[in-house]
Amino acid sequence: MDADAVVVGSGPNGLVAAVTLARAGRRVLLLEAAERFGGGLRSGELTLPGRVHDLGATVMALALASPAFRELKEVGSLKGVEFAHPAVPAAHPLDDRPAVLVHRDPRRTAEALGRDAGAWLATVGATARAGFPLVELLLKPLGPWRVPPRTFAQAARFGVAGALPATTFARRAFSTVEGRAAIAGMAAHSMLDLRSPISAGYGLLLAALTHLVGWPLVRGGSQVLADTLVAELRSLGGEAVTGHRVRHLAELSAPTVVLDVTPRELLAMADLPAGYRRRLERFRYGPGVFKLDWALDGPVPWRDPAVAGAGTVHLGGTLEEIALSEAETAAGRHSPRPYVLLVQPYAADPTRGGHTLWAYCHVPNGSAVDMTDAVETQIERYAPGFRDRVLARHAMGPAELEAANPNLVGGDIGGGLASLTQFLRRPVWSPAPWRTPLPGVFLCSSSTPPGAGAHGMGGWQAARLALRSGARP
Structure with a gap:
């Protein structure tokens, strides 16, 4: 295929990048090294015949909340994907008392927290009430933004709490074992030491998403979402190939190349300027x-x-x-x-x-x-x-x-340590970190903002940047 754009890697970010470029009229070639598309969205029979297991992501709160997937849903690119909601998004059992149940309804959740009911509504509930404008701001930390002015005030309030270590925030905001445990369970998704700055922010956002969109999964397995996006790419004239590992960028000849890989893979694949290479080499992977x-x-x-x-x-x-x-x-x-x-x-x-x-x-x-x-x-x-x-x-x-999945370096499912430093430089400090110094080459993995999760935002940002700066077909 004589492609205008080649996307390497078919995780959520690569798939969103490929479909976004194809919808803009680009002839897109998607290359995946594995035998199945999906990256962190793959499913398979890991235990017994007929049992469907998700190899990576199952819970799709960020997919429902992200501007990237909401846009794809609006234009019909997710037809056939059904999001199934459990009766209770999340639970946190405790040894000597009833489990904390986090319901879709924030008030129902709060009522079971006793003395911490007001604290839950004032923190998690307030984040949820701020709605999609706040989520959009948090998932697009570098813009572009189309956010009502009041959302910036809500974001400032979120930032004051979210910048704290989760341990500090939990002890300041909550007085009960249940309230503090619930926040700790949410914040630990970050894979950070909970005494680290911004660990509270991860917990607050994830908890708020239970109320805003729920924590659903894809009926039939996460693979259904990946396969639907591949089918959409093909319907738009794109080509998608599995079992094709790209070892060096010299193998590709297209005006635009979008890479759903981590810095380690990019370092191995490309001849990079010395300064950029040194900056990538400083990138840290998490647990x-x-x-x-x-x-x-x-x-x-x-x-x-x-x-x-x-x-x-x-x-x-x-x-x-x-x-x-x-x-x-x-x-x-x-x-x-x-x-x-x-x-x-x-x-x-x-x-x-x-x-x-x-x-x-x-x-x-x-x-x-x-x-x-x-x-x-x-x-x-x-x-x-x-x-x-x-x-x-x-x-x-x-x-x-x-x-x-080579993107899971050392078992790190987040694409890199989610620390404050790497929140600000992911993988390098830049107003457009999806752009590399190589002409027409962009990075879109979870090693770019906004980081981990099945939200597709890295792919969406990289594709939009490529469309603004790349040659037209």
Whole structure:
């Protein structure tokens, strides 16, 4: 194909970039090294025949909230994709009291927090009430913005709280074990030491999304979303090829090249100016994850039955316990009682061939330690008899995850450390960090703003930048 634009990599960002360019009239060639499209959106039979497991992302709150995917939905590019909502977006079990349930309705959530009801509504609730304009501002930290003036005031209030370490914010804003634990579970998605600046911001945004859009999953598996976008690209005249690894940019001849790869891959693929190369070499990757998938003979036997309706479950106990676990990981150690992020797709989607389940814990980057027992012990802590339900399990440590997807460097599913420094320079400081010094070459992975998540914003920003600066067909 004589392409106007080549997109390398078919994760959420690469797919959004490819479709955005094709919708603008560019002839697009999408190249994927793996045998299936999707990157972090792939699904497969990891345990038993007929059981559909998501290899990467399952919960799609950011997809519903992001300007990139909202735009694709408006123009009909997501036809056939059904987002299924669990009865409860998220739950946080505790040892000696009822689980914290985070409902779509912020007031229902707050009512169960007792003394912290007002605090929840004033922080998480206020973020949710600010709506899509605030989310757009947060997911487009460098613009372009079309945001009402009052949203900047709301963003300033969010920033005052969000800039804090999650531990500081939780203790200042909340007085109950339940309220503090709920925020800790949300903030730990960041894979940061919860004593780090801006860790509160990640928790606040994710918690607010439960109220604004919910935490749904794609019916049939995340692969459905990837395949739909590939089909849309082809309907627009684009070409999509799997099993084609690009080892050097010299292999490509197109006016525009968009790369859904991390800085490490870009360094290997391109002859870069010395200064830019040195800046990329300073890019830091974050902790890895150890992921487990299970096929069960029935639902997880939660001690608190209310947890059964939750799509996502945060396991780790109190704020203090979760903070300790994440601090251990950040220091390069393996927590004996890790924070565990668990997803039970069957709570929303009965089409996946039975009761499938996945969970991961955070580990030092590149860890080779088998965390199966530690993860399952945490589940048993809140669901006695869980192991008796297991028909089959599949484990993937950092090495296996990176082998399946080279963007997961050392098992880092976030595309790089989500620290304050790398929030400001991701992967380098620039008003347009998606642009590289090479003419017509753009970077769009989660190593670019706004970072991790199935939101497609890196691809959307890179494609829009390419369209403004590239040659027309």
